[in-house]
Every structure is written in C-alpha cells, then in structure tokens.
Amino acid sequence: MRSNSWRSLVAATLGVFSVGVNAQTGTILDLGSLLAGQKNLTTFYSLIQKYPNILLQLPSYSGVTILAPNNDAFNKIPYTQLNKAFADNDADTITNVLEYHILQGTKVAAQLIPGTPVFLPTLLTSPNWSNVTGGQRVENVKQAGDVVVFVSGQGSRSTLVQADLMFTGGVVQVIDSLLIPPTALTNTTQAFNLTSFEGSLYASNQLSSFESPNVTMFAPQNDAFTALGPAISSMTSDELASVMDYHLVPNQLAFSTSLTNGSKWLTQQGENITILHSGNNVYVNSAQLLTSDILIANGVLHVIDNVLNPQGPGAQPNPAIASQAPVFASASQVNSLPFTSAIPCTVSCPVSSTSGTATSSAGAKATTSGKTSSSTMTTSSSKAIGAAIARETGFNKAAGLMVALGGAVMML
Template sequence: MKLYRVVFATLSVVGFCLAADQDVLTILKQQSDISTFIGILEQFDDLVNILNQGTFSVLVPNNEALAAFTNDNPELSNDTNAVRALLEYHIANGTHPSATFGLQPLFVPTLLTNPNYTNVTGGQVVEFAAVNNRSTVVTGVRATSQLVEADIFYLGGLIHVIDSVLTIPISFPATITKAGLTDLVALLNKGGFLTPSSPAVNIVNSLSDLTVFGPNSSQYSASFTGWNGLDNTDLLSILQYSISKGPVLYSSEFKNDTKIPTLDGIPATMYEVDGQFYVDTSLITTRDFLTSNGVLQILDSPMNPNTTGQLPLSSPGSHSGSGSKGLSTAAAAGIGIAIGALILGGALGVALYLRIKRRRRNNFSELGGGQTRDPPPRYELDTKGITEGAVNARELPRSHTFQIEHPVKPPSPLEIDGQERSRISVTIHGSPPRHLGFQARF
C-alpha cells in the first residue's frame, strides 16, 4: 500500500511540473466552495506574490469551515494581524501531495513566523498525517482537518481544500488545559509549576524551540506523593530535566539511543523497544502536541534526573495477560544475578584481605631471620665533655658532644652480626641544657 502511494505521489509531482502553468488566484477561482478564502487572500497582495514566486502547499478551508470559524471567533474579523497570521499558517513550505501523508511523520514549517503567535525557529509547523486512511492535517491541541479535495496544482505549488480551519498552536499551559490533560495539570499544580511566580512559567512561555516531556496518568496526578518533601530547587531540577531546548524533537526525529540535552544540564536518553519509544524509563504514550514554542510529548510517568540513562525495564508487550504485578522473568533474573555478584564480590574481598595480611606477616618473618620482627631498637644517650679534667660546672667547656649509640646487646635485627653501624654526634654550643629531647625515625 505504501509503495503504491509513493508511486502515485511521484506521478503527481511529475504531473504538477508539466501542467501547472497558472497563478494561484486563477487556479483558486476555478474551484467551487472556497470563495470566502479567496476574498481573504486578495486582501494581502504580498502573500499572493509570495505564493506565485515560491513552492508551497496551500491549505484552503472551504466556505462551510470558514463560516463556522467566524461564528466561533467573531472578534478576529476586525483584527488584520490575526487574519494574516491565520493565512500564513495555512501556507506550508514545499509541495506535499496527499499521497505522501502518513508515509512517515512529517512536520512542515509554514509562513507563520510572527513572534506574537510563535517562537519556533523557521516558522510554526503543521503535521501531515493519515487518520483512518484519510489525508489529514494535525495542528494545535492535535486538532485535525481532513482533505476534501486534494492535489490541485498551480504555478508554484499545489492546493488542498480542507474541512476545517487550522488551529494555531498556543502556549504550553493553555495547551494542556484546552487539550484536557487533567492529570498533567493536577501534577504541575501539585509541584507549584503553574503559579505565576514560579520560574517554570517563565521557562515554558519565553524560551524558543522547546520539547517538553510531561506525564498524563492518573497514577501521577493530584494524589501523587513522590514529590512530597522536595524543596523548590529539587522540583525545579525535575522540571528542567523534563525540557529540552532546540531543535524541537518531533516524532519524526525519534531514534533509538539518542541523547537528549535538557535544561538541567544532564542528558536524557531515548530508546526504542518493540516500536515504542521511551525517554529513560518513561514511555511516550501520546506524541506531538504542538505548542507556540515547540512540542509536548506525553509520558506514562514523570522523568527523574536521578534515573538518567536507565533502560526501560520491559517492553509494553512483555507483561503477562493475567495482570500480575509481580516481577518479570528478566527483572527477577537481573536481581538474582545482582545478589550473586554481591556475594561473590564479598567473598573475594575477604579472601584478598586475608591474603594481604598473611603476606605482610611473612615479610616481617623474613626480615627477622624467620622470626617475628622485633620492635625498632631503642637508643641510649652517652655524653662526654671535651675537657675531661674539669672539676665543677664553671670549668665545663662551652661545647659538648653527645654520642648516641645503640646498646651492644641485644643487637638490632638489622645488624644481627653485632657490628655497630649507627652513630650520631650532636654538638651543642653554650651551657649544657637540663634536658635534651631526641627522636629518631627509620
């Protein structure tokens, strides 16, 4: 089926190159049920010129779609900047025949670069996908617009008529609220991340090209206690570890064993297991909520900077059908191996300690001629006056020599032949001291 669509897409492009020789307004006016869009586009001559001079895919809401949008947003009709931004978001770069939708994840930048509406480098994107085998455009809060008439070629690109107006992606806080991600909202409120004074609000609203990984699970909602006792610094670290800044990581960029830089400074790792993608140990359950400054990827559990680089425990299909919550076979085997390694390591440590102790004892024995080594020898102090005939202290010479010798018996273990080899002479000038301290080291 995919091969057929690729061939068809190729033939469509060839046909476009051969047949598209009229400007965009001429081709649009030949179509039915899109007159409202034509009237809006004609108000912006520069956009018409851009369309005729470049290569684009123009996504044209039909009259019914624009009527419904106007009823829901009456204030926009008098806001020229808002109308222009909406038009720009309906013009995607490059030619993308409908047959290519859904062949692989495809996120295409549009002409919308107005900083009041987007903070994504290169322009806010739309996703070209296939939903229920129908070519579909996915936009903000994962709103879908289906093609009702496709592949109308003009000089410079092609036109797709769609059944609803595209939704320009909004901020991260507004997205999670409007998309009904109630568990994620509750968890962020519990962490204090959505209060106006929180640094988190400034991060997710002001930085460009963000990829936010957030859990939306009842297990991690208002009743979650895993963050209890953490201070604001720890909580902010968890949030920053859950955010990557540029380039935006759409699902088209998912790859196994990919390092993801985070605002916390510690990289996370993406893994692919049985066609499912994980960030560290957290499974990505819903992909690609486009936001005004990037994308939100939904997880089954919060990310944790203390588990960075850990592998997923098991693939989603490896759990038994009985619903048992016990350890998987792989996990049990891993624990058994770990315990065995600890026991073996402990035994080796004890054996090594005993061996070193025995070796030291043998070394002392060898130094002492087969006996345990004696303590270091003690030395005696022998004093001699230079003038032997002095009678009283006044006649003592002002210079004395102190000879320090080891006793003759017992001999030092290092001098077992009894021969004296150590002598230290100390000469002191002046009156003899009452005490003399001496310390020798070997």
C-alpha cells in the same frame, strides 16, 4: 516598504491582471484564476482578496503549498465571533492565521509515505503566534486508505478532501477544517488536562524556561503525579526545579520521528534522557510515551506516563508489563492533584483571593493541593483559552479570533 513589483505580483496572483488561460489547453493557471474556478473555495478566496498582504510574505513566487479550507470548514466556526473579528478589520490577526495555512515549498500528496508524519514549516513567523525558528509547523501524515490529515494546534485535525490543484506558484490542497495555530504552553496543558505538570512549573518557578524558543518537553500525565504523592509534593522548589528541568530539551525540536531507539537527548537539568523502543511502544528512560507531537507555540510537547527522575537516568522499562512503576523512592498514591493550586486563576476568580499566585521561593516547600477550583480545571472552554491568549500575549483581538477557532475545534 514593498516594491511596486511585489504589488504587481499580488495583483497578478489574485487575478486582477488576468493571465487569460484557456482551460482546454491544460496550461497551469495563476492562483487567482484557480481559486475563482473552485466553487467550494469561495469563502477562502474572498479572504485572500480582502487581506492580500499575506501574499507579500511569500519568499518567492514559486514553491508554496496553500492549505485552503473549503466552504464547509468555515461553516464549522461560530459566525458571531468571527464576524466580530472581521468587523474590527483586524488584518494582522487574520493575516497570521492565513499565513499558517501556507507551507514553505511545494508539497504534493503523492510524495507522502503512509504512516510517516512530516512536520512542515509555514509562513507563520510572528512572535505573537510563533516562537520557533523557521516558521510554525503543521504535522502532515498519510493514514490507511490514503487518508491524508494535517494536525495543527491543540491536536486539531483537518482532512485533505481535494488534492494537488497546481498553479503557477505552487499547489493548493483543499482541507475540511481550519488549521489552529499552536497555542502557548499553559493553554495547551489546560486543553490536554496536564494540570499537575503545569502547576509544577509555576511551583518551581520554571515556566519561563519552558516557554523559551525551540524546545522539546516531556509532560507527565496527571496520574504520574498522583502516583508519587509526597515523594514529589514535599520537595523544595529547588529540588522540584531540578526534576522539571529533566523533562525539557532546550534548543531542539525533537518530533517523534527523531526519537529513535537508543538516542540520547541532553536536558536542561544536565543529564541525558534515553529513548528506547520495544515493539510499538516508545519509552523515555522507563516512562512510556503516550501522546506525541503536540504542537505548541514554542516547540513540541510529548505526554509520558511517569515523572522522570534525574537521580536515576539509567532507569529501564519492563516492556512485559503494561504500566511502569514510579522511579522515586517513597512514592505513595494520593487522590488529589499535586501543584494545581499554584496555577494562577484566570476565570471567575475570587476577588480577595491570592492563593492562585505562585509564590514559592528557594528552600520553600513546593505547592500542592487536594482541591482545585473548577475555573482552573476547565479545559474545554474556548472562551477561557481565548482569554488566556489575550493575557499572555497582550493581543486581545487575536484572542477573539482564537475563541472562534477554538469553538471550531470543539465542533470537529
């Protein structure tokens, strides 16, 4: 049970107990007074008033940064779906989403170094939403022209539109879109069209390892799997498991800022991968890094252009050519996407079909398919994403809100 002093603090923060600051004195306001005076934050302020328990999660009354979506940010969300979540009075879901908008520590825009991303821990620590130590992260980067952006789940971007509104407990930064809490691995692979990578985890029975807390993974794009063809699709599930484990760095959150030239990272397979830089390009062994720092519920994912081979850990890139050759013997290009049939069906599934279940066992051939159902390959449907969240977490109301948030992503 929270102490009465905490409850008094919440009331004071929201302006229930007015501090009575004269605007002309320049005295820093309490949070309630500050939000009440910002006409572009009325929706956010009403949420804080409706769900004040979020403030009970603050470790102290100092040193927090609140990323406050402006009224226009809420206008980007399909109101019918959000209204249902609010009508259900799902305080737990909404509180967790609001907690993702509160950073640990006071972060002012003037401290940012242009071009250098920082990954800031938030107050989102619920295991239903986060499986990383110390609070789920938000990426913050200052771009050319002093444009400051916050990157959240599934690559959603929010732009800073009003900076450094100081209050007695920290600072408010006003953003133009809601932050999207990072989603589960399988939701993220679907959103970024990494379906062969996802299917390979099912086919090798390695998905649970990749969903462990605090992991870094390097996910080959679909073209990397089609470039190998039978060289990978004919592997046994044990052989495939070894290959996939070489793409996972356990117990490490290695964001792009940690992928320094010459650094080595021990993978779950037991061999090291080596990071190499050449000009503006970054390579993992000989595979080029295509997309970095995709936040997921249990860590961070980077997309690479080739499948890594644990039998050739010393593979080196040739920076003089645009595309690196596969590092597997007998690689043969195919048109179909390997392993996608191993992905369990979750939308519009045939009533009597069992083909979507990953049933490969040790010694069996890894699953591959030349055809994938449209429901499996759908990556832009926020409804499918919400349903998957409900299936994986058992959190149906969370899915309802995330459906709405997913809709907001599509509208950005």
